[in-house]
Amino acid sequence: MIKRLRIKFVCINMTIVTVMLCVIFGLVLHFTSSGMEKDSFEMMHAVAMNPHQLGIPGKHGPGTQLPHFILQSNPGGEWTVSGSGNFDLTDTAMLSELIRLSSMQKVGVLKEYGLRFVRVATPTAQRIVFADMSRETGIMNDLLQNCLLIGAVSFIAFLIISILLAHWAVKPVAVAWEQQRQFVADASHELKTPLTVILSNAQMLAGNGDDPELRDKLTGNILTVSQQMKDLVGKLLNSAQVDQGIGAVEFSALDLSETVFSAILPFDSIFYEQEKELDSEIEDGIRVWGSQSHLVQVVDILLDNAQKYSSERGRTWVTLKRPGAKHCLLTVASEGVPMSAKELKDIFKRFYRADAARERTGSYGLGLSIAEGIVKAHKGKIWADSKGGINTFTVQLPTTTEKV
Numbered sequence: 001m002i003k004r005l006r007i008k009f010v011c012i013n014m015t016i017v018t019v020m021l022c023v024i025f026g027l028v029l030h031f032t033s034s035g036m037e038k039d040s041f042e043m044m045h046a047v048a049m050n051p052h053q054l055g056i057p058g059k060h061g062p063g064t065q066l067p068h069f070i071l072q073s074n075p076g077g078e079w080t081v082s083g084s085g086n087f088d089l090t091d092t093a094m095l096s097e098l099i100r101l102s103s104m105q106k107v108g109v110l111k112e113y114g115l116r117f118v119r120v121a122t123p124t125a126q127r128i129v130f131a132d133m134s135r136e137t138g139i140m141n142d143l144l145q146n147c148l149l150i151g152a153v154s155f156i157a158f159l160i161i162s163i164l165l166a167h168w169a170v171k172p173v174a175v176a177w178e179q180q181r182q183f184v185a186d187a188s189h190e191l192k193t194p195l196t197v198i199l200s201n202a203q204m205l206a207g208n209g210d211d212p213e214l215r216d217k218l219t220g221n222i223l224t225v226s227q228q229m230k231d232l233v234g235k236l237l238n239s240a241q242v243d244q245g246i247g248a249v250e251f252s253a254l255d256l257s258e259t260v261f262s263a264i265l266p267f268d269s270i271f272y273e274q275e276k277e278l279d280s281e282i283e284d285g286i287r288v289w290g291s292q293s294h295l296v297q298v299v300d301i302l303l304d305n306a307q308k309y310s311s312e313r314g315r316t317w318v319t320l321k322r323p324g325a326k327h328c329l330l331t332v333a334s335e336g337v338p339m340s341a342k343e344l345k346d347i348f349k350r351f352y353r354a355d356a357a358r359e360r361t362g363s364y365g366l367g368l369s370i371a372e373g374i375v376k377a378h379k380g381k382i383w384a385d386s387k388g389g390i391n392t393f394t395v396q397l398p399t400t401t402e403k404v
Contacts, residue, residue, distance in 0.1 A: 002174045006166040013162040014155070021154055025147040032143060036136045040066060040116055041107060044129040048120035067132040071099060073125050086132065102128050109133070191232065194225045201225075236366070250291040253402040257286045260320050260330060263299035270307055277315040278303075286320060286328045289400045290378045298374050301367040302332040302393050309391075310334035328399050333392040344384045348372045371395075 043066060069083020079099060081089045089095070094113075101110055102117045109116050114137070115130045205218040264280055271278040288295075299318075306316040314335035322328045339347070350369045375382040380397040 002170060002177060005173060006163075006170050009166040009169060010159070010162045013165070014159060017155065017158045017162075021151050025151055029140070029143060029147065033136075033140055036139065037116075040131055040133075040136065041118060044068065044116070044118040044131050045120070048118050048127045048129045066135065069130055071095065071128040071130070073127075075124060083130075098130065099128065102130075191229065194229045194232075197225045198222050198229075250294075251289055252292075253287055253289055253400055254292050254295075255286070256288045256295065256328065256330075256397070257282050257284050257320060259292055259295055260299055260318070263296045264303065264318055267303045267307065271316065274307060275313050276307065276310060277313075278318070279315065280318040282318070282320045283322055283328075286322050287400050287402065288328070288378070288397050289402065290397070291374075294374045295378070298371045298395060299330075299332075301371045302395075305367060305393075306332055306334040310336045322399060326398060327396055330395040330397070331392055333390050335389055336391050338389060339384065339386040339391055344386060347384055348382070368393075 047068065047070065067086040069081060069087050069089060071079050071081050073079050079095070081095060083089060098110070098113065098115070098117075102108065102119055106119045107117065114133050116133050117131075118129045120127050120129075201218045201221045205215060205222075208214050208218075261280070261282055264278070268278060303316070303318070310316055316332065316334040319331045319333075320328065348368045348371075350366060372382050375395055375397070378397055380395060382393065382395045385392045385394070
């Protein structure tokens with residue numbers, strides 16, 4: 001699919017380029033030919049009206065330098081010829097044929113002789129000026145060859161550029177396609193295990209339904225795994241909704257300080273039960289533009305990770321500060337096993353679990369991916385650091401001065 005998309009992109013680009021080159025070079029050839037033809041006719045008309053000034057330098061401009069000759073009739077109907085030595089003016093048969101061919105029009109072109117003519121009638125005579133077209137024909141042939149050469153070089157250059165642009169333009173699509181494929185594969189893998197457990201327990205229940213104790217155990221297993229599947233499917237739907245984008249209609253000015261403080265309160269008892277410490281330092285009056293429910297979800301995800309993966313009786317710190325006039329920083333830091341550089345890079349990927357401990361806690365590796373999507377929808381950034389046994393997750397959000 002991606003390869004076909006690149007080929008289609010290149011074909012569309014090259015079609016546009018080809019049409020543009022043809023139009024541009026066609027216009028160049030047309031206007032050049034029209035300009036030379038106009039200059040030639042102006043020169044010939046000037047010569048026909050006043051042939052005696054032909055030899056005066058500069059009288060008729062550069063156009064008078066074109067090779068030409070004049071046929072003029074006298075009152076008796078006889079024709080005389082005068083002109084440059086570039087023509088064989090002794091061939092009376094040819095001259096008679098030229099007079100005949102030019103008798104029907106005032107201006108025209110005799111392609112078989114390579115001549116252009118202008119006929120002018122005066123009270124006493126008629127004059128026909130013939131000009132050689134070989135110079136113009138040579139110029140147009142040279143121009144056509146140059147246009148073809150430039151067009152071919154341009155076509156090749158644009159083809160190479162289009163191929164490079166195709167790889168660059170389609171890269172986000174390729175990444176999204178790969179992410180979708182990986183998402184489907186990971187989701188299928190995560191759902192396969194609980195479905196297998198449910199199926200095996202259901203089969204055992206069907207074959208051993210007379211044993212009350214075993215029946216209760218198998219039913220309990222099915223209910224437990226079904227609840228896990230429900231949680232996983234809910235997180236998958238949440239992740240998909242975040243990928244589709246958080247609607248701007250949900251955004252409003254909100255007090256982030258109060259939002260974070262309210263989100264922390266439910267976790268006080270959870271940390272207390274696990275004999276872990278939870279400290280917070282929240283600067284008042286920090287306002288942002290966004291969705292309160294989604295920002296609460298970000299805090300919940302970060303604190304849930306902290307209580308799951310912090311060390312035994314470890315401490316967790318939540319801080320919200322405004323280091324600059326246009327942004328604020330929300331950090332959740334906890335004592336725990338240091339994360340490697342690879343883990344810090346991959347931890348926001350869907351279904352990523354750094355070690356087996358995440359599987360034991362029932363984590364599906366979706367929380368941080370959802371948090372990242374929410375933060376990006378708020379035009380912010382999120383990243384992780386690990387130093388001195390402290391794992392820190394930082395969220396940067398733009399602030400607003402609008403009143404809540």
